Amino acid sequence: MPKKYETPLLDELEKGPFPSFVTEIKKAAAKNDMAADELGQLEKSYRDKRGYWKHGGIVGVRGYGSGVIGRYSSLPEEFPNVANFHTVRINSIAGFFYTSKFLKEACDIWDKYGSGLTNFHGSTGDLVLLGTNTENLEPVFAEFSSRGWDLGGSGSALRTPSCCVGPARCEWSNIDTLDITYSITQEWQDEMHRPAFPYKFKFKTAGCAVDCIASIARADCSIIGTWKGNIAIDQSEVANYAKKGMNIQEEIVNMCPSKCMSYDGKELKINDADCVRCMHCIAKMTKALKPTGEKGATILIGSKAPFVIGATLSWVIVPFMKMEPPYDEFKDLIRKMWEFWDEHGKNRERIGELIIRKGMREFLEYIGVEPQPQQVKEPRRDPFFFWTEADLQK
The missing domain is CATH 3.30.413.10 (Sulfite Reductase Hemoprotein, domain 1)
Incomplete structure (x- = not known):
């Protein structure tokens, strides 16, 4: 069984109205030694008010210079299961469309070789796998590569689009x-x-x-x-928005950044030559307005x-x-x-x-x-x- 740590400070982060990452780490820590030690080290960081992760060292998979972020604990004796805690980035699919089959496969692979902790998605855009040791990097890559997935970008390189x-x-x-x-x-x-x-x-x-x-x-x-074209206006739908309580003058016309719109209570007009295509009016009145042209x-x-x-x-x-x-x-x-x-x-x-x-x-x-x-x-x-x-x- 993984070692159990007391986490009074992290427990406070579970008391708010929103879901907490601490809860998810605890779920993984119940069955994974790496996740358990990660939880213990994080609690110590909160208690001591300092970080204990070292980012450095060149680690990766053969033929690639990016896709793996090397991370090490500065307290390997106290938390031996996270002495190495490398992050692996998987090249995300366009639009983040995943099948349930792949999601199950990805979680099974990461439970086998890593901490079980994931990030869907980081601001980098990748599918992020948090925490594995150096000897497991090649097996992890082989598992994902055999299913048609590739590593994402990291370092001074093109990042995953x-x-x-x-x-x-x-x-x-x-x-x-x-x-x-x-x-x-x-x-x-x-x-x-x-x-x-x-x-x-x-x-x-x-x-x-x-x-x-x-x-x-x-x-x-x-x-x-x-x-490049004009914004098509359906005046009957404009009237419907007004009937349903939208203040078109305040919510649409006055919010236009280029002041290219006017509304007399019956008809909405747009001076398309001054429109900067910001999409505010269209996003608020999707049934009434539509872009046209090239x-x-x-x-x-x-x-x-x-x-x-x-x-x-x-x-x-x-x-x-x-x-x-x-x-x-x-x-x-x-x-x-x-x-x-x-x-x-x-x-x-x-x-x-x-x-x-x-x-x-x-x-x-x-x-x-x-x-x-x-x-x-x-x-x-x-x-x-x-x-x-x-x-x-x-």
Whole structure:
């Protein structure tokens, strides 16, 4: 039987109204020695107000430079079953669609070789398996690989691309997020499994500007579906929303970021020329409003959590790009961005931080993209509009 630890501090985390990770660790600890020692070490960390995990050492599987995060306990004598506690990342399926058969297989494999603790899903996008020892890494990989699954990205590499459910379940998706994610994953296997970048790089694809996958806050490259046509309005459905108690003026018109809407109590009007395609009105009035016309994606660069500089949201690089297989225009653009990053990036500097340091002008000139109004992140401050002598002579 696994060793049982007293956990009075962790027990406090189970008393709130929401499900607790502590409860799940305790379930695993009842039958798994690694999970039991992990629980004991975590309680000690809370008691001593310090962490006892060491992240370091090169561990992995043969032929791969990423996908495994080495983690060691700094108290191996006290908690011997977590002396090694490595994390394994499995490349997630696009849209996170799993069969119950695979989920059962994954849990059985992890109970056999690891702690039994999992993370569905971390912000990295991968299916995360928490805690195994060094000698079990190859067997774990062999088990998953034999069933058609691969390791995800880690380290200074392309991280596992991820996306929202897109057209599989959402009628408002303007692009095929699932196919884009699959194509990116297949195209850049080497960049994912053999780290060669200055630091990490993430793709996240959202079918529309509602951005259910939060790409604009988490991805070095955000691919967000959009459209070029007008918003079709069904005025009878607008009236139905009003009858059911929606305050259209307050909840829709006044919330429009570009102030392109008006409502006189009977008819809703949209000045589509000023619309920024934010999706707020459509998401709130799904039966009354619908995008029309050519569909494509806005390509944004630069979001990240704090590290060298504070957290940043990504900003527009290409306002509209057709996203159709095999996505050659998009892939060629990304390769140019990576070349700029490879040439100028410092160690552990994200591409967005590089652009801030070097300037948007130099970045756009290198990748061959013309400056456009949509690229302006802070109006009237950095317009990125470049005049040449030829322009002045006209």
